[in-house]
Amino acid sequence: MSDMNTQAVARYRNNFLKEVEERVEDGHWVRMCMQCGVCAGSCPLGPHWEHSPQKIFMMIRAGKREEVLTSDAMWMCTSCYNCIVRCPRKLPITHIMHGLAHYSHRLGLAPKGQPTREIAKLFWDSLVKTGRVNELKFSLAMYFKDGFGQGIKNAMAMQGVGLGLVKAGRLNPMEILGGHACKDKGGIQKMIAKAQEIENRKKGLTA
Amino acid sequence: MADNKFAAYICSGCGIGDVLDVKAMEKIATKEGKMQVVRSHPFLCNEEGVQLIRDDIEKEGVTHVCIAACSRRAKAEAFYFPTVALSRANLREGVIWVVAEGSDHDEVRQEMAEDYVCMGCAEVKKMKLPAGNPNRAENKRILVVGGGMSGMTAALEIAETGYEAVLVEKTAALGGMAAKLLKRVPFNGAYAEAQPTGAAELAARVSAHPKIKVHLSSTVAETAGAPGRFQVKIAQESGNVAEEAVGAIVQATGFTPYDLAKLPELGGGQANVVDQAGLEALAMAANGGAIKRADGKEVKSVVFVQCAGQRGSGGNGSGQHLEYCSGHCCGTSIKQAMYFKDANPEVDTVVMYQDLRVPGMGEDFYRSAQNKGVIFTKAKVDGVTGGDTCQVRMKDLILDEEATVDADLVVLATGQVPNAGVNLDQWTEVVTAAEGGSEEAKVQKIELQKGSVLNLSYRQGPDMPQFKYGFADSHFICFPYETRRTAIYAAGPVRRPMDMFQAIEDATGAALKAIQAVENAAAGRAAHPRAWDLSFPQARLEGCTQCKRCTVECPFGAIDEDERRFPLFNESRCRRCGTCMGACPVRVISFENYSVDTVGSQVKAVNVPDEFEEKPRILILACENDAYPALDMAGIQRITYSAFVRAIPVRCLGSVNTIWITDALNSGYDGVMMMGCKKGDDYQCHFVKGSELAHYRMSKIGDTLKQLGLETERVVTHEVAITDNARVAQMINDYVAQINEIGLSPMKGFG
DSSP states (O other), X not given: OHHHHTOOOOTTSSHHXXXXXXXXXXXXXXXXXXXXXXXXXXXXXXXXXXXXXXXXXXXXXXXXXXXXXXXXXGGGOOOOOHHHHHOTTOOOHHHHHHHHHHHHHHHTOSOTTOHHHHHHHHHHHHHHHHSSOOHHHHHXXXXXXXXXXXXXXXXXXXXXXXXXXXXXXXXXXXXXXXXXXXXXXXXXHHHHHHHHHHHHHHTTOOO | OTTOOEEEEEEXXXXXXXXXXXXXXXXXXXXXXXXXXXXXXXXXXXXXXXXXXXXXXXXXXXXXXXXXXXXXXSSTTTTXXXXXXXXXXXXXXXXXXXXXXXXXXXXHHHHHHHHHHHHHHHHHHHOOOOOXXXXXOOOOOEEEEOOSHHXXXXXXXXXXXXXXXXXXXXXXXXXXXXXXXXXBOOOSTTSOSOBXXXXXXXXXXXXXXXXXXXXXXXEEEEEESXXXXXXXXXXXXXXXXXXXXXXXXXXXXXXXXXOGGGOXXXXXXXXXXXXXXXXXXXXXXXXTSOOBOTTSOBOSEEEEETTTTOSGGGTTSOSSSOOSOOSSHHHHHHHHHHHHHHHOTTSEEEEEXXXXXXXXXXXXXXXXXXXXXXXXEEEEEEEEEOSSSEEEEEEETTTTEEEEEEESEEEEOOOEEEOXXXXXXXXXXXXXXXXXXXHXXXXXXXXXXXXXXXXXXXXXXXXXXXXXXGOBOOBTTTBTTOOSSTTEEEOGGXXXXXXXXXXXXXXXXXXXXXXXXXXXXXXXOOOTTSTTOOOOOEEOGGGOOOOOHHHHXXXXXXXXXXXXXXXXXXXXXXXXXXXXXXXXXXXXXXXSSSOHHHHHHHHHHSOOOOXXXXXXXXXXXXXXXXXXXXXXXXXXXXXXXXXXXXXXXXXXXXXXXXXXXXXXXXXXXXXXXXXXXXOSTTOXXXXXXXXXXXXXXXXXXXXXXXXXXXXXXXXXXXXXXXXXXXXXXHHHHHHHHHHHHHOSOTTTTTO
């Protein structure tokens, strides 16, 4: 995959658009954007991203591969679906943004330390392991993602909430020791592996 | 006069009888109006009422009828008596519906109604039954100039409707611009794919049609005459001159693409930079295969630059090229990008636009092109260099950054320049200089004449007037096909920028207008907008001072000068606006049913109370096309206005002769309101220049007012649109208040 990360893309040619169309979930919709900017104006997080969906789509068409795939824009999407509802061309904008995030993550180009990306990764890893998300391990992993000292600080700050959950029977401290899995852990893992294989084949990510 | 018998009929229906004293009005019609027969009826427009009038006409020999009922705009079918002169006193919309209710207003309401009855009687006494144009001409053939899509469509529509068409085409083949296109933008269906132009099939149908005569490789060398009797000399390439007699003309001379050489900054003139017509030629040569450049290299990447040299500084132009948007070019570029994508989806096609304008169903076509992988980018192109690899310098307006894009071929979407012939403003200037003896101007005149399309032998110049940006004349707001040259119609892109679909529609409309024109000319009637009108202007030449104002001011070029320099009316060119009548300082021009006298006698028929009664009288001269209907509609909506005004409809504000105003002021009126249509570049005047001329004339009336010792506010001119019903009532009330402030006229009692 490393050769794909360094692909040089000629400007305003179809190369990158084609790559997106072939390899990004719902990427074939990007060509249909008419640059009205309604998505950019509708996004509640608009001011906080580097690029609005409108710009991301134009950048794809302009062949700005690196800028698109390293952008934090698609990681900031909260899936409110305002843009999908309002898009006059009916583009599934939210889905495209997620597709782009996924693609850039797989290529290893996504911004390092981007919190949304980190949390998604922890969530996914936990899920794949046992077939369910271990809440205790997941939250502890979140607390300690920025180092041991910060982790202790975070944990102390959340102490009250944690104890409350334990008292209410919503959190079992014993889950820290491995925790329980779904009935057929191996089956789930096989399913996910198969799905990944199919997806890779479809998008030409495997040889 | 002995045979004339005058009758007045007063209707008491629609509530007129409830609030007005009909008996008193009958008395007034007899005594003041001097009507020999006076009758009233509770429902005049029903069968019985109409029969009453008809019986009087047939059995009593009534020749002049005044109907005091509703507005002249209502019940025109019921009160249609073509054998008598007819006037209408507007008691319903003009009095009972606009004067405030209640007995407080009984007195002024009755005075207003009685004045209108007197005015109607006075008017009809001065009227004559119009006899129709004596010089009517029967030729119903129609000349079409231009054999492109518009011209062929017009000729075919004319022929299919049953009239004969004569088509003149400059080149050796029919088809025009359309024949040079590989395909056209879609007119129907899913609007997803370009369609065959159909130009060849249309040309074949036109050539084979028994009612169409085609002159190829020919131009119009001279057009003389008038509607119904044009004599056209057609110069053939061989040097022969053919003569055709026709009744009307459709000018469908189309457009020329803006000269590429004028766009060096966008690579015009360099290798591998073409305009849209140039690309069509390459596409025709490829005929569905891979499109190759002039040097034979297959095109792998192409950039379309929209608005090249168009839309002034708003588009890609710098302001020194075309100011306007040509409307078709976005759709055309979409179509052309598809040529590449259809032949080879791997070709990179980028359309650089600032605003993608795709009228009609073009949005679907745009979407289809996106589906095919055409890239659209909102960008301002700053420069293009041609050569083996063209470079397009642009600013991406979404990403807000500059970039340079390489391409094998660059297509500039240049605009449409109309083939409208000679600019008459320039013509008049040159002719005036030439008549003044300038040798240079004489040469210039000959040069200008070479560019003429119609070579009209009209005193106003060899072509129809042009608009801003050189497009052929058209009453574009209200009546798109009408020009200021009666029975000559402009159709297609010569009139305004348009695509093929619009041109076909336009040509069909113009063909039907031309048919109306020949039929009207044959019947001795006016053309639009007074298409029913049989009256025509007559001049009492013994009083004429040869001042030429009528010939100069006629918006339609209907008046020439005879060899003794008297005005010579071309009745069939005349549109009956009366601008000549308004212009004439010695008042020798009149129509049988509309003259200085018919209006003047109405002005004088109003009973002007003396100054101690404190009832001002204000004269309204309202254009019958917009202002008078607006007044009527104020009535229909029961919007009340002052009962001190007396409204007289005029054919056009341009027909207002200043004598009416001085007469009114002399006889003690306190003010005069003139209401006409919007003037200026975006005029709504039905007669194009009438309103403007009236405003101009009135701007000079200040001196007259001063001579009379009157305030200049006593004459005001307003622009009124047909929808201004509430505004017009407000205007009247404001003016009455203003007059009360100035004080009543000091002229009362001297008239």
